Amino acid sequence: MTTTPSRRQGAALAAALLSVTLVLSGCGEESTSDDAGTTTAATRTVTADNGPVEVPADPQRIVTIGNTTLPLIDMGGKPVGVTEVGASELGLIPQEQKATFEAATTLGASGDQVDMEKLAGLKPDLILAQLPDTEFEQIKKQLESVAPTVFWGLDVEWKELADGLSQAGNVAEGLSGQKAQFQEKIATIQKTYSALIADTKFVNLDRWESSDPGTFSVADFGCVEIAQGDLGMNFPKAAEGADPLGWTSLPFEQLAELSKYDVITYPVDAAGQPKAPFAPVVATNTWKALPAVKSGRALGVFCPGNNSYGPVLQYLDSLGTALATLPAKG
Structure with missing residues (x-):
């Protein structure tokens, strides 16, 4: 980990410091080198x-x-200031991460409601933001007047x-370990269930608190x-450039049309029970009559x-645990 050089008095020593530019991992770094030859990065450029x-x-x-x-x-960062996160989201993260969140100063309910005076009082040296472009434009100048601000819009892919975040926040060590685990789990599932992945027609269902009564969605996001994308499983998804399938609400009567799929996945909570908004779906007779449901091929998956x-x-x-429960094809 690099550190910012400490301030020292004396014009002679200040004159001896030489600023150089390094390129590391695709990011420009502005560095200083002392008369002992030790180079310490002061800043880096992220895009x-x-x-x-x-x-x-x-x-x-x-x-x-x-x-x-x-x-x-999640990568090990410890922000000093945050905007609010919903209770349902906080309830899904590990306790130590929740404690880190609660230790930070809350600056507002959302990006467009940030208390700028409170933000400035925290004396941040970096601001990281992801919110709608229109909201960011409203507060961009104010944020940048307080500290260097790095912004991503909502259409940025999660890995990107x-x-x-790891580059800007200097938490690459935490990310590298997570990436290794991700690749290992992907490889294990692909190897274990290669035939299943190649020969099975899946469909993913969801329903949200905001859904109209008596409706569900064939969800292709989340x-x-x-x-x-990573496992290569055959789930329905919207055509290139079209609205996501999950944006369309379907009446419970159309559950019967899911008979053409081999396996159904649906949302469950950490205890394995259907998530509350989805519970009305599994209570219908149409759901219970589906071949995939009757044959044990409806899988609850926690996301x-x-x-x-x-x-x-x-x-x-x-x-992976859900796929292991699938009965062999008759």
Whole structure:
């Protein structure tokens, strides 16, 4: 880990310091070299949706706004200021991560409600933000007047966000371990269930608290994106450029049309019970009559989130456990 050189008095020593530029891992680093030949990075340049930003090489007082909070904490970061996170999300993260979140100063309910005076009072040396572009534009100048600000829009892929946060927040060590676990779990599932993945038609269902009564969705976003993209499992998904399938609410009567799929996945909580919004689906006679349900091929899978590696690793564990319960094809 690199550190910022301490301030020393004396014009002679100050004159002896030479500023050099290094390129490390695709990021420019501004460094200083003392007369003993020791080089210490002071800043680095990272590039995000708001362009190249010069940030401290080893930031000590990070503020996270919007969706950057839990991913940074997941990688071992300890922000001093945060925006609010819903109780349901906090309930899904490990206790030590929750404690880290609660130790930080809350700056507002969301990015567009940040208390700028309180933010400035924290004296951050780095601000990390992911929120809608329109919200960021409203507060961009204010944030940048307080500290270097690195911004990502909502369309950034989760792995790219994780890489960006690790570079800007200097938490690459935590990320590298998570990446290794991710690759290992992906390889294990692909090897163990290669034939199943190649020959099975899956469908992923979901339902949310905001869903209209008597409706469900064929969901093609969230954790199922890992099953599709990284594992190569055959789930329905929207055509390129079209709205996600999950945006369309379907009446319970259309559950019968799922008979053409070999395996159904649906959301469960950490205890393995159908998530509360989805419970009305499994209570219907139409659901119970589905061939996949009657044959034990409806799998409850736990997805605590898909915006950083920690929750995704939990999803892969749950998916692997669920696939192991599938009966052999008759």
